[in-house]
Amino acid sequence: MRHIISILLENEAGALSRVAGLFSARGYNIESLTVAPTEDASLSRMTIVTTGSEEILEQITKQLNKLIDVVKVVDLSEAAHIERELMLIKVRAAGKDREEMKRMADIFRGRIIDVTESTYVIELTGAGGKLDAFIQALDGSLILETVRTGVSGIGRGDRILKV
């Protein structure tokens, strides 16, 4: 089963590799991993999307908690939550495709953030499925480049992950 794990960890050199190393050493999956500092500069927040049985998830959580740099761990997917991913996609936008690209971007509520005579860069946020759908909806031969951030997630309502 797919799980989204949120981790607060000390914003220290090597903290990321401790987490990544743990996953590879114990054979756990990482579908995506994002990390950046929080409003508290001493803390980073990491979101990992992983898959595994309940037993494996229990071990992942316990093993993460064992890392000295890890302050808090929650499985976001245990309850109501929001997940978002950002994609930047560079597409060919010339001739008759130019108008069509603009329309597709509008339909998916994307924004065109870079324009040349023959290309657009479109910014799109949403759950992973929406980004996948956008890629599917485009003519593949027009896609020049894509970059995705991986999932960031946050609990709904009163669920707060904070020190």
Added chain:
Amino acid sequence: MMMTGAEIVIRSLQEEKVEYVFGYPGGSVLHIYDELFKQDKVKHVLVRHEQAAVHAADGFARSSHKVGVALVTSGPGATNAVTGIATAYMDSIPLVVITGQVPTDYIGSDAFQECDTVGITRPCVKHNFLVKDVRDLASTMKKAFYIANTGRPGPVVVDIPKDVTAAKCEFEYPKTIQMRSYNTVVKGHLGQIRKAVQLLLEAKRPMVYTGGGVILSNGSEQLTKLVRRLGFPITNTLMGLGAYPANDRQFLGMPGMHGTVEANLSMQNCDVLLAIGARFDDRVIGNPDHFGEVPRKIIHIDIDPSSISKRVKVDVPIVGNVPDVLEEMLRLLEADNAKPDEKALAEWWERIAEWRAKDCMKYSTKGEHIMPQYVIEKLREITGGEAIVTSDVGQHQMWAAQYYGFTEPRRWLNSGGLGTMGVGLPYAMGAKLANPDKQVVCVTGEGSIQMNIQELSTAKQFRLPIKIISLNNRYLGMVRQWQEMFYSSRYSGSYMDSLPDFVKLAEAYGHIGIRVEKPEDVEPALRKAFIEHKDELVFIDFQTDPAANVFPMVAAGKGLSEMILAEDL
């Protein structure tokens, strides 16, 4: 007071009351060595290879319940130390390993004797630090000792670039340390403990199974009280030997791959299993699916939550410090004046008695060869069962574990988790320094001893009267045994040709060497070593039966009730 980083390192060690540092100098740690030289509180033990420095610190820690400290230089010093660090990590031994590093502005430039020490050691430490600013050094040292020795213990590496050891700052050693991301549990959850006690009282076929956690937490006294109070059978794993006296009637011997029939069948057939500071290792329970075929309730006490329900699903998990949890259990039992089910227990003991009657540890003494088991039995007799025994890894390790009969904790030191050949002699060095008044014996084989034989030189320099009992069967015995049993006796790479003359070798290092070839000479040789040459290192090369195998045996991937016994072959 302004101090250099090197002074801060040594002052920190003094503050932590470190008696011995096991180390080997080199370019990146020269400032630190210079400060070591200027004082005499922290004594330095110069080993002959960095691997042995860490093993010796590890042996010191295992035998004393103190943090072991090693000091090595950058690059090869650190990489040589890795086996020692990984060995300590697998057995949860508290160590602080200080490694030199190239100057901070050289890091990443492939400088001479540079390696990414924190990167290389990351998967085999409890935690590690690279200290880039001298102002962080004292607090990092404090954290290192604190992390190493609290919770589930483990090795901590402190990597210090050379320029940081030269830089100066104000020194103040922190009295206490607070880390928001590191909190250890001590007391177990009372509700869970109550549940556990209830289960134990209702058990018809109870069994107690304890591991290294009881030794590490100094929980033997409480364990012994509890087990005697309940009258239950108990087994100690390879890492847990000595937690409960081996000569007691309730002790069933060691479980697992080379465990006794009575221990393994009791583990398999019990209806309530109380696991304490143990981790259901593959060498202990064999195949987990086979183990799971018999329904039983499992109570698991461990300080590390990740050890619980890792390989086997547990019914009553209790996270806490072993002695604290056991005290609480005892208190509950006393308060209710509770008694286990006496009738069921008597029937259970009758079944165990039948398994015991198999006498699975008996071995043939008919041949002309020295039987290795006999050497260990005689060793126990002559040392009164009171020596600290270290071992290497292989057949000799199993025989020492099976036949010495440990009656107290911290007397049996071996590499149970990583299974590192070559630990025996450095462990003995560390143990002797920590316990100068105790006899220290290294039980080894001609294969293992050669993995750190150079330490005979260290033992000479520091006058460590260790007794080395080498069970020399001219084979890498455990490999040979597996090849005999599972590879149709194709002894690929397991025969030790061109062995040195160990007597001459011991003498060359300035020690006493004795060779023993006949069974009747075993006892006199041991007497000579332990009485006549009491204050010297004696290397006894016992020429043992090359065909002797370790039994009982649960083959890899098999279940606990599928043991192969000596008589089956």
